[in-house]
Amino acid sequence: MILGLSIGPEYYLALSALLFTIGAGGLLIRRNPLVMFMCIELMLNAANLAFISFGKEMGDLGGQLSVLFVLVVAAAEVVIGLAIVVAVMRRRPKASVDEVSVLRG
Amino acid sequence: MEAVTFFIAAGVALAGACGVVLFRNPVHAALSLVGTLFGVAIHFINLEAYFLAAVQVIVYAGAIVILFLFVIMLLGVDRAESIRTEPIIGQRHLALLALVALLTFGVLIGVASNGEVTGVPPQEATYSPLEGGLSIDEAIKDSTGKTIAPKENIREVGRSLFSTRYVFALEITALLLTIAVIGAVVLTRRPKGEPEPLPEDDPPSIIRNADSDTGLHLTSNEDNDSIVDMEANESEKHSAEESGVSGE
Structure with a gap:
């Protein structure tokens, strides 16, 4: 019965692996830089879930603190990345990462 | 539940x-x-x-x-x-994606179902807190061994964060956030005399031209494709002339 099932860390790790894979696949498939950033967020969330699941398994608060730092770094990364996207798209209004492969003005 | x-x-x-x-x-x-x-x-x-x-x-x-x-x-x-x-x-x-999926999922499931998730069996996962670090068992139980309210979790996270073990990391994240704010302002600031947006066909890109001409929906129409190709060639010629003046 599903109600009596005890959820061990392997369930969370499987979910984390699935989320990470979906994020990595989206990063490879999509060509819109904004959606690619969202996929990076998906992968970071999967890593966070694994961190907290391991932390609970070990009985250690270090997992939660690592997630806190990952959150801060993710926020900084999104801010800088979106600023770069805005700066690039002002010059090239077409939104696709294939067009900024030249890296010149 | x-x-x-x-x-x-x-x-x-x-x-x-x-x-x-x-x-x-x-x-x-x-x-x-x-x-x-x-x-x-x-x-x-x-x-x-x-x-x-x-x-x-x-x-x-x-x-x-x-x-x-x-x-x-x-x-x-x-x-x-x-x-x-x-x-x-x-x-x-897509092939790369399938590879990544198989690797991540297979390895993690394999490791997890082996019962060696943490490297040590869960029963023997005795954690001795380093200085400032607190185990969750201490954090969620009071002195009588009763599980206590979620606000204790917040208290323990805060205590660990500002103790000697993590305080340098905390300060560095503060620095990181400051740099991120300044960087975002610098990157998105529009300087005086900013150059105009580049013309459509710079750099010449067959993919981009095909995209823009068919309204982002590539059709398999033969006539349409040949028209697109001709236009792409023309625009490449144009941009070659322009860059011949300015670039080389």
Whole structure:
């Protein structure tokens, strides 16, 4: 019965692996830089879930603190990345990462 | 009960993740990202990380997704994007994706089902807190051994964060956030005499030209393709002349 099932860390790790894979696949498939950033967020969330699941398994608060730092770094990364996207798209209004492969003005 | 919560939240998170990848409109992708973030927050509550669940909702759903939506609206890129624009390159990426999926999923499931998730068996996972570090067992039980309120989790996270073990990392993240704010201002500031947006055909890109001429939907119409090719050639010629004047 599903109600009596005890959820061990392997369930969370499987979910984390699935989320990470979906994020990595989206990063490879999509060509819109904004959606690619969202996929990076998906992968970071999967890593966070694994961190907290391991932390609970070990009985250690270090997992939660690592997630806190990952959150801060993710926020900084999104801010800088979106600023770069805005700066690039002002010059090239077409939104696709294939067009900024030249890296010149 | 934990199992029911887990499966519902996992379904929400996975559906949101699939939505991020599959929705063509970036606005819809951002909104389904909110679903994933809420699902992960529910998992955090399930794992007794109450403070991080709140931070997840406030910072991610409240700040980062709003930032995404703001940039989408600012740039006006909320139009649909064709996922199958490049058949050959897309196939290569799909193959890579299948590889990544197999590796990540297989390795993690294999390791997890072996019972060696933590490297030590869970019964013997005796954790001796380093200085400033507190184990969850101490954090969620009071002196009589009773489980106590979620606010204790917040207290213990704060105590660990500002103790000697993590305080340098905390200071460095403060520096990182400051640098990020300054960098964002510098990057998005519009300087005086900013050059105009580049013309459409610079650099010459067959993919881009095909995209823009067919309105992001590549049709398999033969006539249409030949017209597109001719136009692409012409625009390449134009840009070659322009760069011949300015570049070389």
